[in-house]
Amino acid sequence: MTEVVALKQVEGEGPVRVEQHGTVLRLTLANPPANALSLAVMAALQADLARAHGDKSVHVIVIAAAGKLFSAGHDLKEMTPHRKDPDHGRAFFEQTMGACADLMQAIVNHPKPVIAEVDGLATAAGCQLVASCDLAIASQEATFCTPGVNIGLFCSTPMVALSRNMSRKHAMEMLLTGETIDASSAREFGLINRVVPREYLNQIVMKYAQTIASKSPLTLKIGKEAFYKQAEKGLAEAYDYASRVMVQNMLARDAEEGIGAFLEKREPDWTAE
Known part of the structure; x- marks a missing residue:
């Protein structure tokens, strides 16, 4: 049985659950049902990644999610009320997009490999989060989309991560149609590495993580x-x-x-x- 070393007590606290299994750090989005990337969630992920940066006991990081959705992307319920601000929400929107860009770059620039464990829907910035990780392994039930075009908001920031992982035409297909693709198509497009049965997802992700963690x-x-x-x-x-x-x-x-x-x-x- 894999030894679990908790880095901090988070049972029922905060939007991200933190566990350490040997040299593998698991960061689990824990604000279902949407697991939206609110400012609080992004700040928590940023802080956890920053702590892991210099922690010699951590060799690999896994980002997972609790519940039926991986992540629904930005929290529209958090953003929409700011349209009533004097600047019509500009400052808050800039803060949100800046925090998201910083988070995605923190994953790419992190000295340790980061693996996405995806079960359920990853949409918009949630899909961007998957694309920003070094590896992504998904269950057969996982789905992916960048649906901003359906609500008058092109997924321009998710586009950055998608276009660096997929062919241009596959990325544009997702961005222009806003349609949901299944895990098999996501693998074909180059968004994820593997599709596995849901019941083995965690086991296979941890095997990958531990294999990588055994390297220098x-x-x-x-x-x-x-x-x-x-x-x-x-x-x-x-x-x-x-x-x-x-x-x-x-x-x-x-x-x-x-x-x-x-x-x-x-x-x-x-x-x-």
């Missing part, structure tokens, strides 16, 4: 950062950058240890980073 933390940090940086460069510049990263990685203690362990047919002893 330093190597994971180097590799994740390099992956996203090279993806924004032209081919020649990407190879030049990646070559420099590879040389620096070769000079690191964990590369020396890992290669030595491979040649000596033993388990490596990674540096705690």
Whole structure:
């Protein structure tokens, strides 16, 4: 049985439940039924990610959700009353979109791999959250959509994450139609990695997480950062950058240890980073 170490007491408290299973940190959206990304939820996720940033006991992060929906995206009930503000809601809308952009970038820029565990509907900014994670594993019942176009609000910020994970035509199909796609289509589109039976979802996600967590933390940090940086460069510049990263990685203690362990047919002893 996997050992569970609670980082903080959150039973019935706050919008995000935090648990640690060995070196895997689980952050569970816990404000059903919608699990909306209100300012409070986004702030809680940001704070938990920030704490994990320098925590050497955490190697991999899983973002999951309680209830029947993964996340319905931004909390429209929180945003709509601000239309009565003197500025018609501009300041609050800017605050909300800024917090969302910061959260998604915090996931991409985090030194530790982040896996989305998706069961149920992930819509709008909830779909954006899935796309922003490094890996995404979904149940057969999971569905995805960017339905803003249906209510006169194009999903422009989810578009950023979708267009960096899917082909342009698949991303535009979701954004222009607003229609819901099933998990199989989401995998075909490149939004998620795997589709699994609901009853095995948590088990398979944790197996992935623990497999990744067994690798060198330093190597994971180097590799994740390099992956996203090279993806924004032209081919020649990407190879030049990646070559420099590879040389620096070769000079690191964990590369020396890992290669030595491979040649000596033993388990490596990674540096705690």
